Amino acid sequence: MGLCDRCARLLDDFKSLVKAKAAIFVQKLKDVVNRISECCCSKKALASQEKLHELLRRHDVKSRPSHLTTAQSRVPAAFLETCCTLLQSEDMEVQRTVSLSMLNLLTDSKIKEEHVIEMGVLEPLVDLLQSGDRTVQCNSSACIALLASSDSNREAIVSSDAVLPLLVLARAFDPKVQQNAVRALHNLTKSEKAMCVLCEEGVIPVLALLLQSADSDVQFYSCSALSNIAAAPKHHSKLLQIGDRFLLKSLVSLMGSSVLKNSTQACGCLRSLIGNGEAQRQLVGLDWVYPLLTLLKAPELSSSEAAVMLLSELSAHPLNKESLVNQGVVPILGELLLMYLPNSTLVTHCAITLTHLWDIVASQETVLETECLTGLLLALGFDWNENDNVLSILACLHSLASFDSLRSRLIEKMTASHVGRLVSISSESENSDLSFAAGSVISKLDMNDKLLKPHHRAIVGYLMRFLRNQEVRFQQLAIASVYNLKKGGGLDGMTCGLELERELNRVQQQTEHTRQLLQMLQQDTCT
Known part of the structure; x- marks a missing residue:
């Protein structure tokens, strides 16, 4: 420690005074610190005697100290050793005082969490979790919650037999004790190893029960902890077997x-679980649609994002589609597209959800809301950084255009600039999936020449590239596109029509030649 023998003896004498009354204890602590500070060795052991003296002066009350906080940037090892001893005192007043001192040190970041573990302070803190005094329980559980915020400490905490006392305190009647205990459990679930220990010790039913707590903080921490557990599919069976x-x-x-x-947190937890088939089965019959749609319209963007991410998963299941459409999800998605463009998360999951629902919308033969079409077309025109965003929008438009009743409404809303954007993406040579997706949308649209005229040359260019592509899917898509464009009168004025016809004939001859070869092979096999 760097202290001379004289000062070391003084500290030993100080430890022997643990059972003294609080007022005497504080006075003795002052005397010890003052006397140590007069020795030259203290300059090496203590960074600042004046700060420690200020610690005691600030909390010099008549009856008993309420804090032992420190303004030091680093607490000496001797001080922590002393606190460790004091925490094991049988005097309740000393336990309260020193546990509060440790809490303040941790709260103010005046001591490193790892240092507390290294100096052996964790064990007496865990023992105090089982104290009969609520103040001591509150302070010690808060200390462990703060210690558990450090990843390197979590394994040490679950190895110190702290889990069961924390589970007991999580159901305590005192709201502050309960909050601190649940916060500690939440922090422990941030580590995979600690989480496994917690699940083995029975944390899941305790946390599930606390979701119904009257305390909103307890609800939040328990739900956050469950979200962390639900993020690991191996724990799903335990989560769902209640x-x-x-x-x-x-x-x-x-x-x-x-x-x-x-x-919002509950929404995120459900999303982590929803990939499990059993979770989908258990959701049937539960009234989740209304609260989810309400959350979609929340004033906070993060809440709307969480809701639409869950919605995109739930809307994929046939049993959920009709209920979602009937309760008005489509216009809400349209409003979100217009409100939050160009938020990539929200736009992508709105597009995915709509893709899942178009068949129900088309079957009901209702008028498609303008907001949805406008939002999708605005999203199409935006210059996205990620290809996945563009692909989700194109997939949504392609699915929409596959239904006659919806396709006509889409074409009514489209402009020449929208067509130009589709043609531009279809000409993308570096990403074949993007190119194919854009071409697929065009192939569904029987557009007139008014929309196509500004882009005649570019349209013929991408069609020619598709026809010359070695992948059959591109050739077939080009042929389907030509058919629809002719159907809508969009190819009538194209100056490159003859060149396109020649390329179509070439593909036809190639296809015919392939057919003949296959026929010969089949005949040879039969003989």
């Missing part, structure tokens, strides 16, 4: 909470 669909019912209920951070 009887009577209890977890999913609680999450759906919490998704309707007026506390936005809680409803």
Whole structure:
């Protein structure tokens, strides 16, 4: 430690005073610190005697100290050793004082969490979790919650027999004790190893029950912890085996909470679970549509994002589609597209959801909302950084254009600039998937020459490239595109029509030659 023998003896004497009354204890601590500070060795052991003295002066109260916080940037090892001893005192007043001191040191980042573990302070803190005093329980559980915020400490905490006492305190009647215990459990679930220990010790049913707590902070921490656990599919069976669909019912209920951070967190937890077939089965019959659509319209963008990400997963399942459309999800998605463009997450998942729902919209023969078409076409015209965003929009437009009743509405809203954007993407040579997706949209649209005239040469150019492509899918797409363009009168004025006809004849001859070769092979096989 760097202290001389004289000062070391003084610290030992100080430790022996643990059972003294609080007022005497503080006075003795002052005396010890003052006497140590007079020795030259203290300059090496203590970074600043004046700051430690200020610590004691600030909390010099008549009855008992309420804090032992420090303004030091680094607490000496001798101080932590002393605190470790004091935490094991049988005097309740000392336990309260020193546990609060540790809490303040950690809260103010005046001590490193790893240093606390290294100096052996964790063990007495864990013991204090089982104290009969609520103040001591509150302070010690808060300390462990802060220690668990450091990834390197979590394994040490779960190895110190802290889990069961924390689970007990998570169901405590004192709201502050309960909050601190659940916050500690939440921080521990951020580590895979610690999470596995927690699940083995039975944390899941405790957290599920706390989703129905009257305390919004307890709800948030328990739901966040469950979200961390749900992110690992290997824990899904334990999450879903609680009887009577209890977890999913609680999450759906919490998704309707007026506390936005809680409803958003519940939405995220459900999304982590929804890839599991059992979770999908358990959701059937639960009233999740209304709270989810309400969350879509939340004032916070993060909440709308969480909701639309969950929605894009749920809308893929046939049993959910009709209910979503009937309860008005399509116009809400249109409003979101117009409101948050160009937010890539929201636009992409809106497009995915609409792609899943077009068959229901078309079958109901209702008028397609203008906001949806306008939003999709605006998204098409935006210069996205990620190809996945463009692909999701193109897939949505292609699916929409596959239905006669919807395609006519789309063409009504399109302009020459939209056609130009599709042609430009279809001419993309570096990404064949993008090129094919854009060409697929064009192939569905029987557009007139008014829309196509500004892009005649570019259209013929991409059609020629498709026909010359070695992949059959591109050749077939080009042929389908020519058919639809002719049908809508869009090829009538093209100056390069003859060149295109020659290329179509070449593909036809090539196809005929292939057919003849296959026929010869078949005959030879038969003989």
